[in-house]
Amino acid sequence: MQSHHEGPGPEGSATTVKDPAPVDHAVRFDKVSLMFRSRRNSTPVEALHEVTFDVREREFCAIVGPSGCGKSTLLNLVAGLTPATGGQVTVHGRPVTGLVPDIGYVTQDSNLLPWLTVDENIRLPLQIRRTPAEEQDRLVDQWITLVGLDQFRTSYPHQLSGGMQKRCSIARTLVYDPPILLMDEPFGALDAMTKAVMQGTLLDIWDQHQKTVLFVTHDLSEALTLADRVIVMSRRPGRVKAAEPVGIPRPRDAFHISELREFAEQHRVLWDMFAAEISMGGLSK
Numbered sequence: 001m002q003s004h005h006e007g008p009g010p011e012g013s014a015t016t017v018k019d020p021a022p023v024d025h026a027v028r029f030d031k032v033s034l035m036f037r038s039r040r041n042s043t044p045v046e047a048l049h050e051v052t053f054d055v056r057e058r059e060f061c062a063i064v065g066p067s068g069c070g071k072s073t074l075l076n077l078v079a080g081l082t083p084a085t086g087g088q089v090t091v092h093g094r095p096v097t098g099l100v101p102d103i104g105y106v107t108q109d110s111n112l113l114p115w116l117t118v119d120e121n122i123r124l125p126l127q128i129r130r131t132p133a134e135e136q137d138r139l140v141d142q143w144i145t146l147v148g149l150d151q152f153r154t155s156y157p158h159q160l161s162g163g164m165q166k167r168c169s170i171a172r173t174l175v176y177d178p179p180i181l182l183m184d185e186p187f188g189a190l191d192a193m194t195k196a197v198m199q200g201t202l203l204d205i206w207d208q209h210q211k212t213v214l215f216v217t218h219d220l221s222e223a224l225t226l227a228d229r230v231i232v233m234s235r236r237p238g239r240v241k242a243a244e245p246v247g248i249p250r251p252r253d254a255f256h257i258s259e260l261r262e263f264a265e266q267h268r269v270l271w272d273m274f275a276a277e278i279s280m281g282g283l284s285k
């Protein structure tokens, strides 16, 4: 596991630097705008307006904001599924001009293949990448255990609860070790208890396999529980209203974190920002 790098560059040198500075951010949004034009003659929708922020290597970054402010669109821009109409998105220093390989994407739907077992679903990305069979076995074992599905290895998706399907989906996404993980309200459809369990699982995974994560959620408590930093978006057209570092030390306990004073204080700050956007009409799509 690499350590977290806060800053690039040579140490203490006043001489001319010949090599380009290493990129210390995994993702950069530089004045990114997006205008959707669905059909000719239809009114264009400005989803994002000059969004600028960086996500550092191995940072867990949550994105919150009113419905329709462009949170999912931000993830699609990083994955290369949607092209920006203004500004630039870069991933590891390279401008995004098409589909970006090796990015993990977890959405609210588990998207498991119903005719494959848990083992086979998790193995699939490794088979596609022609990973040697022994390595496949090792990685599938490791991830099945990490997400607590050992007893369900030969079960099919319809035999799993919603939380188990989500665990399987996360394991399938992480098994091939993508350096960047995009998560779009992955726990949005789960009940409160299952959600807390899943947040605990994700905190454990992140402690062991620190990835760069962009995590979209409507839930401020979830953002504070999981993230290093919370990006608060304005109502549409989405802009960055604030980027709040989360001052809660790790490791964190998903079940008891809300009892901490820092949690309550930060929650109040975020909620005030959020409420201000909604009261200005942020619920309209």
Ligand SMILES: Nc1ncnc2c1ncn2[C@@H]1O[C@H](COP(=O)(O)OP(=O)(O)OP(=O)(O)O)[C@@H](O)[C@H]1O
Pocket (backbone or CB within 6 Å): 036, 037, 038, 045, 046, 047, 065, 066, 067, 068, 069, 070, 071, 072, 073, 074, 236, 285
């Ligand atoms: N393919 C598209 N064509 C036209 N408009 C779109 C398209 N995709 C998204 N939009 C519009 O862009 C805006 C941002 O959508 P997006 O789904 O990114 O918002 P969001 O913040 O993720 O919303 P929610 O929180 O409700 O999921 C919305 O007004 C949406 O209707």
